[in-house]
Amino acid sequence: MKLTLRLWRQRSARDTGRFEQYQVADISPDMSFLEMLDSLNEQLCAERKEPVAFDHDCREGICGMCSLVINGLAHGSDRGVAACQLHMRRFKDGDMITIEPWRAKAFPIIKDLVVDRSAFDRIIQAGGYVSVDTGDAPEANTVPVPKPAAETAMDAAACIGCGACVAACPNASAMLFVAAKVSHLAKLPQGQEERRRRVRSMVEAMDREGFGNCTNHFECMAACPKSIHVTFIARLNREYLKASTRRSSEDIH
Amino acid sequence: MRWYRSSIGKKVLMAASGLVLLGFVAMHLLGNLLIYQGPDALNAYAKKLRDLGLLLWAARGGLLVALVVHVWTSIALSLENRRARPQRYAVQRTRETTIAARSMLVSGVMVTAYLVYHLLHFTFRVTNPDISHAMDRFGHPDVYAMVVLSFQQPAISIAYIIGMAAVCLHLSHGIGSACQSLGLNDERTIPAVAFIGRLIAVVLFIGYTAIPLSVLAGLVTIRGTLP
Structure with missing residues (x-):
């Protein structure tokens, strides 16, 4: 699939932050959401651009590190799973996906999609x-x-x-x-x-x-x-x- | 920290004062329904309430305290909630919440405006002095005539129906929410309590709006109820 990602980029806690758009191609429906972001980051590194910072650890839904608001829903549209267990088969070719960090005064943004919990x-x-x-x-x-x-x-x-x-x-x-x-x-x-x-x-x-x-x-x-x-x-x-x-x-x- | 200054404490105060006000709204309707028994029944009930004297003022004082607590906690909680998310989401979808729950502040402000109008209209009798100071055949204030003559004016009836819609929208989330805030729920009762809360709101809406509608439809007239 080809997707358009509208991602929150913010250099540091003091930066104001903004949305930036990226195109990703060759996304398999079997990829997890985080693997899709990995593939974006590989692409950004190849272009010598700053990769997107996002939290993740176990990638099997037990560590509680992933923290993405995907199209307006925390952890995305599937109930009872963290973003790491959301799969790309939930999206269609050509979709635009908006990805934001947790937004709360008590969770200040450290960088991009990473917040301080x-x-x-x-x-x-x-x-x-x-x-x-x-x-x-x-x-x-x-x-x-x-x-x-x-x-x-x-x-x-x-x-x-x-x-x-x-x-x-x-x-x-x-x-x-x-x-x-x-x-x-x-x-x-x-x-x-x-x-x-x-x-x-x-x-x-x-x-x-x-x-x-x-x-x-x-x-x-x-x-x-x-x-x-x-x-x-x-x-x-x-x-x-x-x-x-x-x-x-x-x-x- | 004193318990009532905490987030949960303020919610408990809001819930408890809300339930007191709900009790008033329910009792008020029972009194109103006497209109279907004709002028004498309603006017006698109004006189009985006034004759309670000190007790009436104690009840009014209690309701005023509940109202002040309810409004104060709602302002404090809303300001804190706004501060808790200084930067909004660009895209935000919801899955469980209801329109009633999301519009508590709006419906609350509408209810307050409606309450002020209602008190000026029927309690202080300043908005329609021409029809609000009549006496009935026993020499008591003619509440019945005041109500019927008011509701015969479509603009007043519509204002009351909109006001009651706001009250009932507020209650349809408020009753269930109050039970949750007071910790009275468990996993089995949450859907039931939410349902009963909405049912009470709908019953109150039907009961209250039936009166202006009956007057507009000519079922309740200045001489009494049509057989």
């Missing part, structure tokens, strides 16, 4: 962990976890922190990400000790980073490569309300 790391540092010395791994059945709780925790833990929820949200809100991380630990016995402190400090960290507020459009769920459900946002709201309005022994420490 350290804001997510700082939210995790605020409480997305269990600070208990575990020593050796305990025998698996020492602490029983009911099957439904384990399943729910696993559904939330599927979050790969790619930031598509923020990119797709009309308000650039990070609620689905924080909801997944809070819910994951709140459902498991190991997470109970710090349950209230965790939700409070993670929400505070989220607000500090300048993300928007959730107005329940549910676009995040549609864009999430792991299809994380907005039910976790309701759970986060519950957890936060409980933790904020009731005093507990945790607050004494």
Whole structure:
């Protein structure tokens, strides 16, 4: 296939950035979207031009590095996959494809299509962990976890922190990400000790980073490569309300 | 940080104040429907409300607080949301959201404008003083005549129908959204709650707009309801 790419180019965080158009030819429908970009970059290198910077790592949908808004949809039109697993068979010969980076104040652009997602790391540092010395791994059945709780925790833990929820949200809100991380630990016995402190400090960290507020459009769920459900946002709201309005022994420490 | 200053706290305040206002909108309709029982029923109900005295003022105070909280949180949240994405997308498509959800700010401003007009019209009675100060045969303010004579003017009826359309568009997203913000949802109830929210909005729209339409159609006249 032959395609026209309309790509966001930006030299650095301080550059204003602009769209540039490129033609690519000989694109196989079996290529992944990122392989198509690789082929563009080979072409640009051959022409002694600056290749396009874009984030990628595992290319099998588990690392959460790819971060492309393709024709107005975070990770492209396929549900439940990251951009690396979007294939060129979803496009037609002669298509024009617009490719933009995640756009949010909390995710400043580093270069071209690469954004800085350290804001997510700082939210995790605020409480997305269990600070208990575990020593050796305990025998698996020492602490029983009911099957439904384990399943729910696993559904939330599927979050790969790619930031598509923020990119797709009309308000650039990070609620689905924080909801997944809070819910994951709140459902498991190991997470109970710090349950209230965790939700409070993670929400505070989220607000500090300048993300928007959730107005329940549910676009995040549609864009999430792991299809994380907005039910976790309701759970986060519950957890936060409980933790904020009731005093507990945790607050004494 | 106090909980109500956080993003979730403001959403909770918005949801709770919205549900209070929804309760008012629903109760208001039940009162309005007395118009179909004739002038005496509606005027007696209006007198009973006024006779509540302090209780009436307490309710009005509560509603005013809910309104102020709702408007304040909406302004604060909208400004934050705008700041959160300083550079817009060149192309942005959506998959889950609705027109109602995307136009909450617009419908909210319309509802506020409609509320101001409605209060000036029926509560402070300044927009149509010629028809708003009549007394009925018991010497009570004739609310029935005021309503019927107002709605016999197509321009006023159309203004009310547009106002109610804005209210119901707002509610069709607002009710489900409030339940989600208050954390009352789970995976099974989200579609059901959204559906019930839209159903309530439609029922309120039909109930409210039926009154000006009945007056315009001549089914409700100044003497009473046609048999």
